[in-house]
Amino acid sequence: MSTHLPAPIQVRELLTELLGRDVELSPGAPLAPGPATPATIASYVDDSLQLAALVVCDLPLSAHAGAAIGLVPPDQALAAIADGALTDALAENLYEVLNIAAAMFNVDGAPHVRLHALAPAGGPIDPQLMARALTLGRREDAALTISGYGAGRLSIVLV
Amino acid sequence: MKILIADDSRVMRQIVIRTLRQAGHGGHEIVEAENGADAFSKIAETSPDLVLSDWNMPEMNGIDLLAQLRASGSPVPFGFVTSEGSAEMRQRAESGGALFLIAKPFTPEAFDEALRSTGLV
Numbered sequence: 320m321s322t323h324l325p326a327p328i329q330v331r332e333l334l335t336e337l338l339g340r341d342v343e344l345s346p347g348a349p350l351a352p353g354p355a356t357p358a359t360i361a362s363y364v365d366d367s368l369q370l371a372a373l374v375v376c377d378l379p380l381s382a383h384a385g386a387a388i389g390l391v392p393p394d395q396a397l398a399a400i401a402d403g404a405l406t407d408a409l410a411e412n413l414y415e416v417l418n419i420a421a422a423m424f425n426v427d428g429a430p431h432v433r434l435h436a437l438a439p440a441g442g443p444i445d446p447q448l449m450a451r452a453l454t455l456g457r458r459e460d461a462a463l464t465i466s467g468y469g470a471g472r473l474s475i476v477l478v
Numbered sequence: 479m480k481i482l483i484a485d486d487s488r489v490m491r492q493i494v495i496r497t498l499r500q501a502g503h504g505g506h507e508i509v510e511a512e513n514g515a516d517a518f519s520k521i522a523e524t525s526p527d528l529v530l531s532d533w534n535m536p537e538m539n540g541i542d543l544l545a546q547l548r549a550s551g552s553p554v555p556f557g558f559v560t561s562e563g564s565a566e567m568r569q570r571a572e573s574g575g576a577l578f579l580i581a582k583p584f585t586p587e588a589f590d591e592a593l594r595s596t597g598l599v
Contacts, residue, residue: 389492414487419561422562422582
């Protein structure tokens with residue numbers, strides 16, 4: 320059994336329902352996090368604690384999604400983007416978004432995974448995770464716009 | 479009615495409260511708990527009419543909270559609100575004595591249906 324790679328429609332439906340807002344999604348280029356392009360990396364493990372998948376969100380998407388779930392004013396997301404890092408409050412909110420995102424992997428017949436850790440955009444990121452995030456292969460790359468907030472990019476990478 | 483909401487995420491507790499309101503169940507008294515252990519002591523102190531609990535929480539998870547409540551003789555109506563929505567988890571919830579399991583992300587309709595199924599509202 321291999322980890323389920325969520326389809327774009329699953330991502331859109333999950334975020335639409337969770338954030339209570341329209342979310343537009345279109346195919347995007349693979350995200351390449353680095354010093355100039357800070358990104359959040361969420362790591363998901365299976366029941367034997369083996370790394371199974373990563374979800375990578377660029378700083379704009381991290382800030383907009385973290386703000387939207389908590390009804391935080393869009394200005395605060397824009398301020399975090401200008402600062403180059405998430406605030407603790409936005410990071411805490413984003414944690415819950417990406418915690419619930421585990422449901423996208425947990426379809427019938429696929430191994431159960433859960434969120435293990437989150438490295439928020441703008442903070443230190445383990446180089447090994449960074450390298451895994453750049454893996455080409457079983458992945459989904461998308462550009463998203465959260466209505467009332469803004470746009471950003473997301474990649475789902477199976478490892 | 480008094481509803482205790484147990485979830486380690488503050489934003490998720492807010493979302494549950496907001497969704498209850500959107501589902502037409504505003505106006506209830508809400509007690510918040512940060513994890514299963516916190517919930518267990520607050521249930522003893524405040525005697526809620528319904529518990530809505532997350533599954534994965536630090537200190538004590540939701541299924542252990544439910545087991546401890548039943549072991550202590552508490553019959554408080556109990557439902558899960560969790561990102562774990564698999565058939566196996568639903569089975570574990572039901573055999574532990576939970577009335578329902580609402581999977582995150584959820585809709586106001588899912589809340590309304592679950593609350594009505596308890597006969598409490």
